[in-house]
Amino acid sequence: MAGSRILVRPLRALAEFQQCERIQQTVWGSAGASAELLLITAKNGGAVLGAFSGGHLAGFLYAFLARRNGRLIHWSHLMAVRPEFRDLGLGLRMKLEHRRIALKQGVRTIAWTYDPLQSRNASLNIHRLGAEVREYLPDCYGSFHSKIECGLPSDRFVAEWHIASPHVENALGGRRPGVTLGALSAVNEVEWDARAFPLNRRLRLTLSDRRLLVEIPSNPDHMRALDLDLGRRWRLEMRRVFQHYFERGYRVTDFLSPPEEEPRRAVYLLDRSHR
């Protein structure tokens, strides 16, 4: 099941869109976007892409044309990869193909929401792709049935991917300035319990350095499965932190999660300099 045997292409047939419904059932427990909606969006200026492995749909991406701050953009509402195909680069390849299609259409920005506590998404969206975040939506979708959310408030970051920008070119080319974790001020001081779950000992909301670090759990699904109260505590603490610093002009510009560290760290970089 190597990533290189994967084909990424636009979806066209109704049967393919029906498979996307099944992936949504597997990943979230319900299908928010029907096959009919996907089909009609694909035919009318949106992008619905699939990643195939051995002829089977392993993941899909669904985006529609939208207007944001007066400009036409693509709003990427859903992307999902079946659990057994994760971490093979399929998410990255679908995003890169989406970028290629959007640039061809003259679209310069793709935006989407994601849960700020999902470290895999942060790694892909912020570090690999070069998306940035300056907007926090508390309980964005209200309470909805989701295997991932587990009943927590559905807080979301708005990721903005300026696909023709030098920042994105540099991120995609692996040309990012290095960041030394110990050299920057940390907003939250974290300690680990016996289960290797992180706990916030202290939140610092009075910092004003140009660059700051915010640590999140690297295993949110496991934490929510074993200790939902702790998951809820993280949700509310990080809501406070990000709302506070976004209001003061900071934006999320990078995410660091060296896989070799044990326990794995997952750290956002906040920056208040404007390019």
Ligand SMILES: CC(C)(COP(=O)(O)OP(=O)(O)OC[C@H]1O[C@@H](n2cnc3c(N)ncnc32)[C@H](O)[C@@H]1OP(=O)(O)O)[C@@H](O)C(=O)NCCC(=O)NCCS
């Ligand atoms: C988000 C999602 C689509 C990503 O798909 P994917 O094919 O696994 O993504 P990729 O393999 O391209 O990238 C995953 C990255 O996360 C990294 N990663 C994996 N586990 C991680 C963790 N616990 N902490 C930090 N990073 C992690 C991987 O190493 C990889 O980075 P790398 O390529 O630099 O090594 C998939 O995880 C998914 O379907 N999630 C559930 C639905 C969802 O959240 N959708 C998005 C919002 S609609």
